Amino acid sequence: MAKNIYFASDFHLGSPNYNESRKREERIVSWLNFIEPNCSELFLMGDVFDFWFEYKTVVPKGFIRLQGKLAQMADRGIKIYFFKGNHDMWVNDYFTKEIGIEIISDELIIERNGKKFYLHHGDGLGPGDAKYKFLRKIFRNPFCQWAFSILPPRIGLSIANGWSGSSRVASNKKEVFISEESEWLAIYAKEQLAKQHFDYFIFGHRHLPLDINLNENSRYLNIGEWINYSSYGVFDGEDLRLEYYSNP
Structure with missing residues (x-):
């Protein structure tokens, strides 16, 4: 009986170009085939796409291999969660209707086998980055989303591709670990621990795989990128x- 729970983040499909994204998509689908026999739940923790916007009757084309594989897994009874990241925060209800995926807008707290998990993409948490936190509120505002939706898809998606072309994925900038004291998601996790206990904090967004002991009973895991x-x-x-x- 399948019992493993899997967490992955920051596929950034669509960037930096079609060929590289397609190769990455094939690797991701290969990984999903690998984990499927032992997978009971799958948490996709944000920035699955380098950009995503759902018009009323239009979604970005491509990524059909990933979507088909996720649909197959969902049909087998595997529960799938999709966290909104800073690149795909405009996911709406398309994947829920078509595949049965549960969409998570912010944090999700779960308990599995006696262990308590705090899950979040990781954007907008911890100290600093006031500019992004301000922009995040604007981009998540329903009026902003409506204003973008009235643009014809040809124009809206063209603008989106321009944003993707200037992202850190397109420049292939590799993140570095400086110290635990400088790791803002670890700082945020410790602040949460002062309020209540969690066994595990799991984030993406950082683009750097990390496994940090916060105390004797709690860990921070950053699941990196693809x-x-x-x-x-x-x-x-x-x-x-x-x-x-x-x-x-």
Whole structure:
């Protein structure tokens, strides 16, 4: 009986170009085939797409292999969650209607096998980055989304492709770890621990696989990205691990 829970983030499909994105999509689908026999739940924790916007009758084309694989997994009874990231915060109800995926807008707190998890994409948390936090409120505002939706898809998606072309994925900027004291998501996790206990904090967004002990009973795991690392988290009912996928 399948019991493993998997966590992955920051596929950034669509960037930096069609060919590279297609190769990455094939690797992701290969990974999903690899984990499927032992997977009970799958948490896709944001920035699955480098840009996504759902018009009333139009969605961005492409990524059909990933969508088909997720539909197959959902049809087998695997529960799938999709967290809104800073690149795909305009996901609406398309994946819920077509596949049955549950959309998560912010944090999700769950308990599995006696372990308590705090899950979030990671954007807008912790100290600093006031400019992005301000923009996040604007982009998540229903009026802003409506204003974008009245643009014809040809224009709206053209603008989106321009944004993607200037992202850190397109420039392939690799993040570096400086210190635990400088790790803003670890700082945020410790602030939450002062209020209540969590066994695990799991984030994406950082683009750097990290596994940090916050105290004797709590850990912060950043599940990295799929441009350079192909990293993911897996909980087997007893322990949480950070792992890396290599195509067989």
